[in-house]
Amino acid sequence: TEQLHNAGFMRWRTANRFAAPMVVRIPGGFFKCGDPWHSISDEVIFAHFPGWQVAMPSNAEDAVGLLRAALRSDNPTIFFEHRAMLDSTWARRPYPGDDYVLPFGRAATLKEGSDITVVTWGAMVERVIKASEDVDADVEIIDLRTIIPWDRKKVLSSVQKTGKLLVVHEDTLTAGFGAEIAATVAKDAFFDLDAPVERLAVPDIPIPHNVSLMQHVLPSVDRIADKIEDLVDI
Numbered sequence: 001t002e003q004l005h006n007a008g009f010m011r012w013r014t015a016n017r018f019a020a021p022m023v024v025r026i027p028g029g030f031f032k033c034g035d036p037w038h039s040i041s042d043e044v045i046f047a048h049f050p051g052w053q054v055a056m057p058s059n060a061e062d063a064v065g066l067l068r069a070a071l072r073s074d075n076p077t078i079f080f081e082h083r084a085m086l087d088s089t090w091a092r093r094p095y096p097g098d099d100y101v102l103p104f105g106r107a108a109t110l111k112e113g114s115d116i117t118v119v120t121w122g123a124m125v126e127r128v129i130k131a132s133e134d135v136d137a138d139v140e141i142i143d144l145r146t147i148i149p150w151d152r153k154k155v156l157s158s159v160q161k162t163g164k165l166l167v168v169h170e171d172t173l174t175a176g177f178g179a180e181i182a183a184t185v186a187k188d189a190f191f192d193l194d195a196p197v198e199r200l201a202v203p204d205i206p207i208p209h210n211v212s213l214m215q216h217v218l219p220s221v222d223r224i225a226d227k228i229e230d231l232v233d234i
Helices: 001-013 043-048 060-072 124-132 150-163 176-188 213-215 221-232
Strands: 023-030 053-055 077-082 108-111 114-118 139-143 146-148 167-172 198-204
Touching: 023 060, 043 053, 043 077, 043 146, 043 176, 053 108, 060 077, 108 124, 114 124, 114 150, 114 221, 124 139, 124 167, 124 221, 139 150, 150 167, 150 176, 150 221, 167 176, 167 221, 198 221
Parallel strands: 023 077, 053 077, 114 139, 114 167, 167 198
Antiparallel strands: 053 146, 108 139
């Protein structure tokens, strides 16, 4: 971790005379089998390394654009490639072309709504979309794409419209990146909120080996839908 910190500090320590541009591609997240080593999602660890960018795309098109942006950047980048995305029909997209670049810090509004805002990233995006189709509510869905930097402006603007926020992520609940989003919204959009900011994430336990147990601890479509309905009913 010391060397990762040093790479992130390089531009700051040298008054921008030197940089340490690199892209570290890391597989993560659940897959067809569960275990406490290969099925974890711990992106928040790298959010604590100043100077690093952190990307976690939910589909192949975004992965192309973000990877190209990372390769052209002077900042070092942690690039999470979700294991489930590699074998997911939902995540497949047409190749966007050799010139497609997706800037960091620009979230995507996948579905506009007026009742509640749901912010998510990575493999949870697909589950949130499916959950939104199962509820009697007008759900606005935001895919962050990158968590460092993250699109504060878009999230705050959405919450100001809907008055309610649910953050869904695959990392553990305690100190997960959802806590940073919740704190920001609670501070900067406090008077726009009609309900407490809620988070839905993996409990603070290892990912089980058993696939059924693994799916039980992950935010499922049903649990996401239930949480959305609970917030909308407030």
